[in-house]
């Protein structure tokens with residue numbers, strides 16, 4: 252039986268929905284999936300994790316109880332779990348969190364790591380990644396004793412697998428703290444995490460100013476979407492960089508991406524081309540994005556988006 256560890260990310264005391272696609276990606280015959288949980292709620296998550304194939308929930312703690320967020324101590328703890336439970340493959344979600352932890356684990360073990368995987372073939376130890384702004388897909392062949400993969404959110408569809416799980420506490424020894432975390436701050440406006448959102452509505456240069464982004468926010472609230480932006484909107488100072496989608500912003504893979512007043516540059520596409528369905532609202536039928544979207548609406552976003560919001564509100568109220 253091959254043992255595979257999965258770092259379980261949680262938010263607001265729930266397993267992040269995008270985690271279930273990661274668990275699905277790691278599943279396979281003759282494999283035992285270990286879910287590493289750090290927030291002390293392993294028992295609460297057990298049934299949901301088991302429903303996707305985790306059979307062992309590892310509740311990681313120190314001698315003093317729950318380990319507070321610190322990428323260095325968490326990385327030390329993960330290494331101890333992997334070594335003692337003889338786990339040689341670790342999966343995670345590509346996120347700000349994983350980008351802070353996985354390279355540390357890879358460095359401590361001196362083993363290969365692939366971030367932002369689109370596909371992982373565990374039997375052949377290969378991982379696919381998007382390269383050159385999404386123009387090509389590169390396949391990486393890994394060699395080593397241990398392997399780390401972080402999967403792009405939402406690229407692998409979550410599929411349930413009947414099963415049960417047991418929860419085991421795992422106490423690590425943290426000898427020394429090489430860094431301290433002074434504070435963790437979260438943007439209160441970011442209701443939904445952009446990189447993991449199932450629906451995104453984004454605005455570009457045509458938004459004109461930051462107040463106009465309210466039109467998108469109003470629509471987003473009804474369909475539980477995240478709001479994104481092109482680089483032009485970010486550089487104009489209308490929205491923060493955390494909202495930028497694209498080559499130098501966040502890479503997203505939602506089920507639905509609605510681009511409002513965005514022309515569809517190569518750099519913007521690099522960050523959202525793996526979206527399942529792309530809808531573009533643009534006054535110019537010849538805009539690049541209109542050739543590459545699933546549904547194009549030729550019109551003024553300031554007319555179309557409020558209409559859309561009104562219709563969605565009516566549908567929701569009738570549900």
Ligand SMILES: Cc1cc2nc3c(=O)[nH]c(=O)nc-3n(C[C@H](O)[C@H](O)[C@H](O)COP(=O)(O)OP(=O)(O)OC[C@H]3O[C@@H](n4cnc5c(N)ncnc54)[C@H](O)[C@@H]3O)c2cc1C
Nearest residue numbers: 455456457481482497498499500512513514518533534552
């Ligand atoms: C190294 C590098 C990295 C970059 N990284 C990124 C990145 O990560 N993300 C990114 O987005 N860009 C990035 N860019 C910038 C990119 O090249 C484009 O300049 C940018 O994406 C264009 O933004 P836009 O589509 O909002 O603006 P424009 O290209 O100006 O498009 C505006 C669109 O709005 C339409 N429009 C105008 N009025 C309306 C209206 N009322 N209703 C509906 N439609 C309307 C127009 O027809 C037009 O198609 C990068 C560039 C470089 C060189």
